Amino acid sequence: MAPADKPVLFLQAIERTYRQGDNLLNILRRAELAVWSGQLVALVAPSGAGKSTLLHVAGLLERQDAGEVFVNSKPTSQLSDVERTRIRRVEMGFIYQAHHLLPELSALENVMLPQMIRGLGKRDAAARAAELLSYLGLKERLTHRPAELSGGEQQRVAIARAVANAPRLLLADEPTGNLDLRTADRVFEALTQLVRASGLAAIIATHNMDLAARMDRRVTLQDGQVVEVHG
Numbered sequence: 189m190a191p192a193d194k195p196v197l198f199l200q201a202i203e204r205t206y207r208q209g210d211n212l213l214n215i216l217r218r219a220e221l222a223v224w225s226g227q228l229v230a231l232v233a234p235s236g237a238g239k240s241t242l243l244h245v246a247g248l249l250e251r252q253d254a255g256e257v258f259v260n261s262k263p264t265s266q267l268s269d270v271e272r273t274r275i276r277r278v279e280m281g282f283i284y285q286a287h288h289l290l291p292e293l294s295a296l297e298n299v300m301l302p303q304m305i306r307g308l309g310k311r312d313a314a315a316r317a318a319e320l321l322s323y324l325g326l327k328e329r330l331t332h333r334p335a336e337l338s339g340g341e342q343q344r345v346a347i348a349r350a351v352a353n354a355p356r357l358l359l360a361d362e363p364t365g366n367l368d369l370r371t372a373d374r375v376f377e378a379l380t381q382l383v384r385a386s387g388l389a390a391i392i393a394t395h396n397m398d399l400a401a402r403m404d405r406r407v408t409l410q411d412g413q414v415v416e417v418h419g
Contacts, residue, residue: 194261195224195389196223196357197259198222198257198261199220199246199256199257199258200220200258201220202216202219202220202252202256202257203216203253203255204216204219204238204253205253216238216242217412217413218255219238219255219412220413220414223390226383226388227389227390227404228383228390228392228403228404229390229403229405229406229407230392230394230400231392232393232394232395232400232408233409237408238409238412239361239393240393243393245257246391247282248275248280249276259356259357260279277305279356280357281350281388282359282360282361283346283350283363284360284362285361285365286366287342288346291334294332295330295332295334295341295345296318298345299316299317299320299352300317301349302352302353303317303353316352317330317352318330320348320351321344321345321348323381324344325378329341339371340372340375343364343367344375344378346363347363347378347379351388354386356388356389357388357389358390359390360379360391360393362393362394363375363376363379364396364399365394365395372396
């Protein structure tokens with residue numbers, strides 16, 4: 189395979205089991221998933237099927253019991269917590285149902301923060317933050333704090349923050365779940381444009397089947413395994 193053909197993320201034979209009292213819950217059973225650059229993958233499954241667990245393992249937020257997580261073709265299971273944190277900070281972006289913006293900071297400052305933590309200077313961070321927010325239709329809202337923004341605007345700031353450090357992989361857990369249908373549609377459109385423009389690989393967990401149908405692929409979880417959904 190040519191390097192360009194290699195997936196940004198490859199989950200290989202992932203096992204994840206939780207103990208609940210005397211019982212073992214097998215959430216993921218040899219689950220496999222590959223996601224390539226520029227690809228939007230919808231993850232649709234009932235509550236409790238393991239969507240969040242899959243995203244947490246993919247995002248190196250929790251360790252699998254067996255199997256391997258390859259990020260840009262590099263295995264990660266033997267890495268230290270420090271190195272896993274570095275990969276999350278540099279190569280991944282995360283979006284959640286709740287936007288988790290810092291209330292005391294403006295939209296611009298919320299997007300500048302992860303860049304400055306990574307070591308970018310204030311001027312460069314501000315320029316990239318303004319560019320991203322403007323691209324997402326928030327040019328007139330740069331100095332507004334989260335409380336002064338609508339739900340859809342807040343989530344677009346969260347999207348800008350997630351991609352501020354130019355990650356290769358974006359993981360989103362119900363990113364439009366708190367929004368009304370029209371606002372969810374606008375936020376999803378903005379997210380899609382950003383993924384296409386930047387060549388991100390993206391996995392988006394959603395209950396919204398209309399949004400899922402507009403992505404490149406749809407996968408679900410059945411008996412702990414990742415299954416492609418066709419049609």
